[in-house]
Amino acid sequence: QVQLQESGPGLVKPSQTLSLTCTVSGGSISSGSYYWSWIRQPAGKGLEWIGRIYTSGSTNYNPSLKSRVTISVDTSKNQFSLKLSSVTAADTAVYYCARGYGGDHFDYWGQGTLVTVSS
């Protein structure tokens, strides 16, 4: 059973960079035709796709966040990571990592981690 677990600081100051890591267990991050995504959800609001990465290193980013987002993968650690720069209070949200498959759906999700942007 594949499991994903987000980790990283729960509090980030405005203008700084938010950094999160997702650790994949129960299977190799490199196996199969999967891709690995970050998705976020502000309190009381809907889901927003941030971006995805294949283990080849190929990435896609939400156009509205593209200038501030970097997603990377470390296959040796079975992890992928998110960096979001120049954060503001609007970036406060629960951040989820998820496994994508078939180009169109997310079959496994992490439990989510709350990141608050505040001084």
Added chain:
Amino acid sequence: SSELTQDPAVSVALGQTVRITCQGDSLRSYYASWYQQKPGQAPVLVIYGKNNRPSGIPDRFSGSSSGNTASLTITGAQAEDEADYYCNSRDSSGNHLFGGGTQLTVL
């Protein structure tokens, strides 16, 4: 346009059938996937592809699509189906997008 539109709220009587819809241009080319989210929990995939259910998802959940509209149907809604439901699709560049979500109330 690269948007997916859902009704904000829908209600259904216990045991009855409810359809939750999702509209968007991308749905003319790509399938929607559907996610159930209960308070304080991560979303769970309930439907993907033409009409596929992951293991463990009851067969009262089904999906369909026509033109620019995808639908999630719950046949015989149960109290435990009360949740938020989100559709998701992709565009030709591989970017994903989510609908705004539908809050389902089971009366």
